[in-house]
Amino acid sequence: MKNKKYFRVFLLLFVFLFFTAAFLSGCAEMEPDTIHNLKVQVKKLNKKTGKLSQSNTYLEQKLHDIQVNIANQGVKIADINSKLRDIYGKYEVESHNLHMLQKRFRDYRLIVNKELITLLKHAQIKPPVEKIAPPKKAVISVSPKLMEFNKGMDLYKKKDYANAVLAFNKFISKYPQSKDIPDAVFYKAVSNFNLKKYPVSILEFHKFSEVYPKNSHVPMAIYLQGMGFLKLSDKSDASILFQQVVSKYPDAEASKLSAAELKKLSK
Template identity: 25%
Template sequence: MKLSSFRTSILVAALFTALAPGVASAGIFDDDEARKAILDLRAKLDAVNVRLDKTDDLKANKSTALDLANENEQLRAEIAKLRGQIEVLSNDIANTQRRQQDFYVDLDNRLRKMEPKRMTVDGKDAVVEVSEQRAFDNAMALFKEGDYKNSAPAFSSFIAAYPQSAYLGSAQYWLGNSFYAQRDCKSTIAAMQQLVRAYPDHPKAPDAMLNIAGCYTELKDKVAAKKTLETLISQYPGTDAAQAAKSRLGSGK
């Protein structure tokens, strides 16, 4: 029932209660008494209205409080959801930063590996490119494995690709040894002579001359072999190769 209808019913009932006795005995009450009765009735109605207003306010307050409670629960749920999303995002950011750091470290390591290295090669300071080092090492690996057929072209390719390399003298020497291991004396002599002419101060130059003399001996060219040994003793006295050359000359080999 609506509030206005409820109030109207109360007003009608109150008026009927107050006026009914007056109508039944109209001759008993005078005008003052009638006015007093009406004033009393109005006072009662005002009191009823006040109580009804308070009841409405209380209901309204309860409804408002309920609405606020519902909104509060919704906000709590949304905040909890946002906190979860923030945790996920924070974790993703941390993982991304970690991956980036790992990437930069790996990239730096890769770049460092690609940078030329300063090192000592055959007693001299040198700057060696990564590809240069790799090519020389690959050729040496073939030689050490006994694959002389492939080590010879590997050293030849290295010499052609890196004509300014600090490894050039060594590459020339091991090229000659690759030929010598295949009993190719002519190619051995050519490779070793190139080393002695281009790099007379190379640590392997005395050994190269000893190998040249050995190849001449195998080719039955005793004159060239003897001359090579004598030159070796003259140019590189005090070396192990020079001592070996003296032994060969003394034995007549």
């Protein structure tokens, strides 16, 4: 009985050991495949990690390039701002210089006008005295006057303005009370205007308008006085004179010319 019992125990132990050995043998056969698979997975992970590392390096380089580019752009913007400041500074200096030149020009014009007014006060231009009809003999004495006056007019018509001024001056000085004095004074002023002696002509036109307010040349004298101011870049005074012509002498030819100039100035 004891032998059978030991035999059973031994048989059970043998079966247990057999299955244990088989199980361990199976595990031993599976272990290399598992390790191989793990190694493959590790290699794949290493490749992905390498790629990610390369991508990260590329992105870092791009980021660095962008940062460098931004820095360069910042330097360029700073340089442009510096140049703009320099240009603005130069503009301020030039603007100041221009303002000073304009002020000097106005002061110079005032001085010239004062000097011309002083000169004109000493001129021998006198208003015409109401004239009684001369006797018949006066017809003979008028001829030299007409010759002197016509000489000035002939030179004026030939556009020899410098000599015309001299001729009119001689006539005015020699025959201050002649009925042709107003015309001589007017055409003398026009001659100076055509010679581009604008300050002189302005004062002469003004004097003419004051001394002979009812003369038919007055509207044109005021208009040309305005043109003289316009030539001297004094648009304000020119505009005032043009408006005066338009309002006081609407039917005169000078009124149309003045209106045209006012239209130009309003643009």
